[in-house]
Amino acid sequence: MVDIATSYDADDEDLYSLPAYDPAGIFSSTRVVLELGEHVWINQNQVESLAQRWLQEEQEAENRSNEALWDARYHFHDGSERTVNWLLLLDALNFCFWAEKDQPRWTIDYQGETLNGYWAEAAALKRAVEEGLPLWDAEYLSTISNETIAQIFRGTQTIPLLEQRGNNAREVGRILLERFDGQFTRALEQANHNAVELALLLANTFPSFHDVASYRQHEIRFFKRAQICAADLHHAFGGKEWGNLADLDKLTAFADYKLPQVLRHYNVLEYCPPLAEQVDNQELITAGSEEEIEIRAATIWACELLRRRLSSQGHMVNAAEIDQKLWLLGQHSTDMRPYHRTRTIYY
Ligand SMILES: Nc1nc2c(c(CN[C@H]3C=C[C@H](O)[C@@H]3O)cn2[C@@H]2O[C@H](COP(=O)(O)O)[C@@H](O)[C@H]2O)c(=O)[nH]1
Numbered sequence: 001m002v003d004i005a006t007s008y009d010a011d012d013e014d015l016y017s018l019p020a021y022d023p024a025g026i027f028s029s030t031r032v033v034l035e036l037g038e039h040v041w042i043n044q045n046q047v048e049s050l051a052q053r054w055l056q057e058e059q060e061a062e063n064r065s066n067e068a069l070w071d072a073r074y075h076f077h078d079g080s081e082r083t084v085n086w087l088l089l090l091d092a093l094n095f096c097f098w099a100e101k102d103q104p105r106w107t108i109d110y111q112g113e114t115l116n117g118y119w120a121e122a123a124a125l126k127r128a129v130e131e132g133l134p135l136w137d138a139e140y141l142s143t144i145s146n147e148t149i150a151q152i153f154r155g156t157q158t159i160p161l162l163e164q165r166g167n168n169a170r171e172v173g174r175i176l177l178e179r180f181d182g183q184f185t186r187a188l189e190q191a192n193h194n195a196v197e198l199a200l201l202l203a204n205t206f207p208s209f210h211d212v213a214s215y216r217q218h219e220i221r222f223f224k225r226a227q228i229c230a231a232d233l234h235h236a237f238g239g240k241e242w243g244n245l246a247d248l249d250k251l252t253a254f255a256d257y258k259l260p261q262v263l264r265h266y267n268v269l270e271y272c273p274p275l276a277e278q279v280d281n282q283e284l285i286t287a288g289s290e291e292e293i294e295i296r297a298a299t300i301w302a303c304e305l306l307r308r309r310l311s312s313q314g315h316m317v318n319a320a321e322i323d324q325k326l327w328l329l330g331q332h333s334t335d336m337r338p339y340h341r342t343r344t345i346y347y
Contacts, residue, residue, distance in 0.1 A: 015044065016301065019250075024200050026252045026300065029221045033297035036216055039275045040294035042302045046267040051309035054325075058315060070235040073111070074123040077236060081185045082136035084233065084242050085176065088184045089135055090125055091229040092168045092208055094118065095345050096160050098257070101282040108155035120155065128152040138182035141173025164345045168208040175206055188233075188242060195230035195245040202226035211346040215293045222296055224347045228254045231320045249318035253303035255296035256347040258330035259323065261339035268302050269295070279340045287344045295340055296347075 016031050034042070070077075076086045097117040099105045107116040110123040125135060133152065134140045146166040153159040180186035187205070191198035202209040203226040211222045230245055231254070237243025253259060263269040271279060275291050285292050303322050310317050330336075 015305070019304075021247075021250055023196055023250075024203075024221060024223060024252075026221045026223060027304065029219060030252075030297035030300050032218045033215055033220055033294055034301055037290075037294040037298070039272045039291045040298045041270045042298050042305065043267055043270055044305065047302065047305045047309055050266050050268055051306055051313065054310065055313055055315055070238070071119075071122075074115070074119050074126060075236060076126040076129045076135075079237075079241070081183050081242075083236065084184045084188070085136040085138065085182075086125065086129065087232055087236055088176075088229065089141065089169060089172055090122060091225050091232060092172045092206070093121060093125070093165045094225055094228065095347050096343060097121065098160070098339070098341060099157065101341075104157060106153070106155060106157040106159045108153070121153075121159075124153050124155070138173045138176035141169050142177055144169050144173070161343065161345060168345065171206060171208055179205060185242060193245055195227075195234070195248045196250045197247075198230045198233075198245065199223050199226040199251065202229055208345055213288055213293045213296075215290065215297075220293055220297060222255045222300070222346065224254045224256060224296075227251045231323075234320075248320060251318070251320050252300045253319045253323040253326075254347070255299045256327070257339040257342070258333070259303070259326050260295050260299045261333055261336055262326045262330045263299060263302050265333070265336040268306070269298055271295075280337055282338050282341055285340050285342045287342050287346075292340070292342050 016034060018027050018031065022028055075090075077083050097106065097120070105116045106120065107114050108120045108124050108127075109115075110120075110127055115123050128151075129135055133148070135152075144166065146163060149166045149169060150158070150162060153162070153165070159165065176182050176184060180190075187201055188198060191201045200223075203211065203221075203223045206226075209223070209226040209229075211224050211226065213220045213222070231248065231251060234243045234245050234248055260269055264271065275285075278285060278291075285295075303319050303326070307317060307319055307322055310322075330339075333339075
């Protein structure tokens with residue numbers, strides 16, 4: 001029997017209760033979208049069955065570490081302030097790797113492998129450092145040309161939104177110089193080594209990280225690349241030194257284009273028929289449209305409901321860990337219906 005997803009209604013107050021700590025206002029702002037939304041729903045029954053499936057898996061598998069390995073093959077790491085600046089650039093350019101409908105994806109060859117998507121972005125930035133480009137140097141970034149960006153991301157096809165990537169790279173360099181003496185580590189110190197404060201500082205200081213939308217006169221906050229930057233710092237340094245951040249468990253899931261694809265695959269997210277048809281036909285969903293905002297807000301709340309379900313069964317896990325698990329599942333998504341396609345610099 002197909003569960004009919006229930007749209008948000010009055011007695012969902014407790015289901016969508018706001019966490020006590022939401023200083024970035026991401027949960028409170030996105031909850032409004034769940035209340036008013038008409039194109040995307042969360043199927044609570046499917047949240048329950050996905051949680052049960054994961055609990056079952058956890059019992060069966062030996063106690064795997066929740067910490068996915070930070071893949072040193074594709075990430076520059078020298079443990080110094082240079083690595084911290086490199087990571088900021090990585091997440092300033094961490095968006096939109098998909099090709100037009102029925103077109104091949106942009107790929108690069110690196111160390112004998114052909115990579116695409118996020119892995120290609122990271123590896124291309126590592127390759128550039130290995131080729132002598134000081135991508136960790138704010139001065140250099142502040143005047144980097146689009147030709148150099150094209151050279152960095154050279155491969156088959158052209159990386160989407162190349163111009164915007166040049167703008168973002170120059171913005172990172174300029175603001176690091178203006179506000180942080182050229183070092184992102186200064187921002188970390190100003191944010192008291194707190195993940196949520198760092199995400200807020202990024203979103204409020206670097207315009208390309210200011211990932212908010214307007215939905216029926218409400219400001220909706222996602223801050224996806226700002227939040228993932230904090231999580232990536234943590235992963236890259238194994239939670240030590242510059243990666244030793246407080247309140248990581250207060251981050252929300254990162255509303256990209258792969259998580260909704262995976263959540264919809266598990267029927268946790270359901271789209272109204274017209275939207276489902278658009279997505280399945282790989283038609284563009286307009287940036288800032290109600291449909292796009294509802295997909296992203298439902299992604300964040302579906303992960304929060306999943307987290308609460310797992311925690312209530314004694315499986316304590318945070319949104320970033322649920323995010324990582326879902327994103328990695330999305331790396332093998334050939335049998336899944338397409339992800340939604342919105343041309344944007346925000347994810
Ligand atoms: N929600 C969420 N979105 C994430 C990530 C990552 C990579 N991070 C991990 C990787 C190594 C470290 O362990 C990091 O934890 C990339 N993306 C987004 O996905 C999209 C790219 O996808 P594809 O086209 O398939 O490469 C694009 O929007 C990109 O911004 C994540 O973790 N969570």
